[in-house]
Amino acid sequence: MVSTASAASATDRPQAPARPGIGVTVIGRLAALSCIGFAVVNVVFEMTDRFADGPYAEYASGIAVMNWLVVGLKAMGAAVALLSVAERPRFVPPARLGVLLWGAFAMLGVYALGSVVQAVGMAAGLTGTADQIDVAGVGYVLFFLLLAAGYGVLAISYSRRFGLRKGVALLGVLGAPVVLGLILLAVPTLLAALGLMPAL
Structure with missing residues (x-):
């Protein structure tokens, strides 16, 4: 009886979630490494004035405030x-x-798609010129899309x-544009109102 009850109790326990696959784990580590790499760029900007x-x-x-804010987000x-x-x-x-x-995901997606729209506008001559689009800019946008x-x-x-x-996904996707804004x-x-940045 005891063994049967123990077996039933063990069956009732929620199973631990499966470990992520190797591919997902690699993606997670690469994403983290990318964020740290970009954060280091901002830190170097501040350390070298x-x-x-x-x-x-x-x-x-004002630029320093924005830089450190971005470092925090990337971390x-x-x-x-x-x-x-x-x-x-x-x-x-x-x-x-x-x-x-x-x-x-939503914040990066909105940012990358906004950059794509901007590039299309430049190519069409609506904002700026097609000459402003270079390989570095295209690579930057592709990186953020990835x-x-x-x-x-x-x-x-x-x-x-x-x-x-x-609802968890919905909350994250809807909240991201607010944070980005x-x-x-x-x-x-706010920084412009304090005289720390040029007026928008």
Whole structure:
């Protein structure tokens, strides 16, 4: 009787989520490495006083604020990517990490698609000229499209592993444009009002 009860109890316990596949794990680590790499660029800018001279020298303080804000976001992106491929949830509840993953996917997707629209506008002569489009710019946009796709893979894999509801994805996708708007519009506007950046 005891062994039967024990077996039934063991069956009732929720099974631990399957480990992510090798491909997903590689994507998670590459995404984290990309975020750290881009964060290092911003740190180097600040350590070398890149914006202390030149046309925007008087706004160096405002640019520094934006730079460190971006460093924080990139560090968070790296942490989210690594946590998504961990065997078990750590530090962040699964639903909350799911929101962050879907949010990262949506934010990068909106940013990359916005860059594509801008490039199309340049090619069509609507904003700027086609001469402004170079190989470096195209590579930059393609990189962010790939990074967005990578976070999409991580979000789907993580949601399936932990059986997250669709509302988690919806919250992340809808919340991302709001965060992106705060970063690209609200913060620079505030800094401009304080005289730390040029008026938009």
